[in-house]
Amino acid sequence: MVVIRSEKILPIHLPVVDLSTERSMVTKLIVKACEEYGFFNVINHGVPCDTIAKMEEAAFDFFAKPVAQKKQLPLYGCKNIGFNGDMGEIEYLLLSATPSSIAHFNNISNMPSNFSCSVSAYTEGVRELACEILELMAEGLGVPDRWFLSRLIREVDSDSVLRFNHYPPILNKDCKDRDKSPSHNHTKVGFGEHSDPQILTILRSNDVGGLQISLQDGVWNPVAPDPSAFCVNVGDLLQVMTNGRFVSVRHRAVTNSHKSRMSVAYFGGPPLDACIVAPSVMVTPQRPSLFKPFTWAEYKKVTYSMRLGERRIDLFRNCTQLD
Numbered sequence: 520m521v522v523i524r525s526e527k528i529l530p531i532h533l534p535v536v537d538l539s540t541e542r543s544m545v546t547k548l549i550v551k552a553c554e555e556y557g558f559f560n561v562i563n564h565g566v567p568c569d570t571i572a573k574m575e576e577a578a579f580d581f582f583a584k585p586v587a588q589k590k591q592l593p594l595y596g597c598k599n600i601g602f603n604g605d606m607g608e609i610e611y612l613l614l615s616a617t618p619s620s621i622a623h624f625n626n627i628s629n630m631p632s633n634f635s636c637s638v639s640a641y642t643e644g645v646r647e648l649a650c651e652i653l654e655l656m657a658e659g660l661g662v663p664d665r666w667f668l669s670r671l672i673r674e675v676d677s678d679s680v681l682r683f684n685h686y687p688p689i690l691n692k693d694c695k696d697r698d699k700s701p702s703h704n705h706t707k708v709g710f711g712e713h714s715d716p717q718i719l720t721i722l723r724s725n726d727v728g729g730l731q732i733s734l735q736d737g738v739w740n741p742v743a744p745d746p747s748a749f750c751v752n753v754g755d756l757l758q759v760m761t762n763g764r765f766v767s768v769r770h771r772a773v774t775n776s777h778k779s780r781m782s783v784a785y786f787g788g789p790p791l792d793a794c795i796v797a798p799s800v801m802v803t804p805q806r807p808s809l810f811k812p813f814t815w816a817e818y819k820k821v822t823y824s825m826r827l828g829e830r831r832i833d834l835f836r837n838c839t840q841l842d
């Protein structure tokens with residue numbers, strides 16, 4: 520029997536972390552946000568407005584081009600997400616963002632030069648921000664090696680990715696006449712429900728809402744857009760490396776009926792051969808090790824063989840755990 524669960528929509532305000540405030544305060548706030556929401560907004564982040572504006576302008580220019588021209592770029596995708604049949608009302612660009620590939624963005628054929636320059640500057644800015652946040656997390660968690668997380672995405676062979684998502688406006692005609700109540704939003708799924716597999720995601724969007732997070736099964740919490748902030752979220756690997764203290768929360772993006780939405784996500788990932796395991800301070804008799812150790816190559820292989828919404832992290836749980 521197929522059970523159809525009705526979805527509840529409850530708007531939410533994410534915790535806001537102001538990086539210009541006192542360090543010990545910031546570390547505490549970040550830890551609390553990652554334990555309770557897996558998501559937070561960061562302000563006074565240090566990435567220059569000009570770098571963000573140039574990247575966004577170049578990306579909008581790219582998405583405004585005719586489809587035939589966009590399709591010439593091998594990094595471009597439309598409607599199909601991944602290789603396992605997932606579809607969404609989305610078009611996107613997916614780029615490797617390792618330190619060495621950023622340096623070679625200019626050599627990608629068909630990539631307009633203003634785009635590659637602005638994307639390189641942006642990627643360097645958000646990678647630095649991701650490293651800073653990972654160091655604050657390590658401090659907040661009381662891990663003696665403050666760089667145990669940031670080192671993984673600073674490495675030359677770190678496997679990070681940059682994704683530009685463009686959601687054209689779509690009015691869901693099926694809903695139009697059926698239910699006109701304001702609580703029923705006439706939207707379509709642009710990017711289906713999933714968790715991010717890497718360590719940390721740094722997401723930015725224009726001022727159009729669409730991101731929703733799920734803190735409870737069957738309940739979707741729309742997140743208000745804030746173009747002056749970065750939305751940071753815990754990835755699966757960080758959940759493992761904190762022995763489950765931080766949560767990799769499922770999220771999705773819906774389209775807006777009237778306005779174009781663009782989000783840009785930097786996914787900080789480690790080198791393929793990095794061993795993913797929680798440091799000893801995170802494992803105690805009260806909190807035994809929840810996950811088996813694995814390499815990012817192993818996790819990535821499983822991830823890419825599965826559908827977007829599948830709970831891949833469960834395959835790496837220790838069987839003795841209770842939760």
Ligand SMILES: C=C1C[C@]23C[C@@]1(O)CC[C@H]2[C@@]12CC[C@H](O)[C@@](C)(C(=O)O1)[C@H]2[C@@H]3C(=O)O
Pocket residue numbers: 600601602603605613680682713714715716717786822823824825826827
């Ligand atoms: C269906 C898929 C797309 C995805 C790889 C996967 O097999 C499952 C995870 C998906 C995801 C979600 C977060 C990021 O957008 C992404 C780049 C990633 O690392 O994992 C995508 C993958 C993708 O679009 O290729």
Ligand SMILES: O=C(O)CCC(=O)C(=O)O
Pocket residue numbers: 682684710715722724729730770771772782784
């Ligand atoms: O567009 C968004 O706000 C979310 C995109 C996302 O979750 C992703 O790219 O993994």
Ligand SMILES: [Fe+2]
Pocket residue numbers: 713714715770
């Ligand atoms: Fe995501």
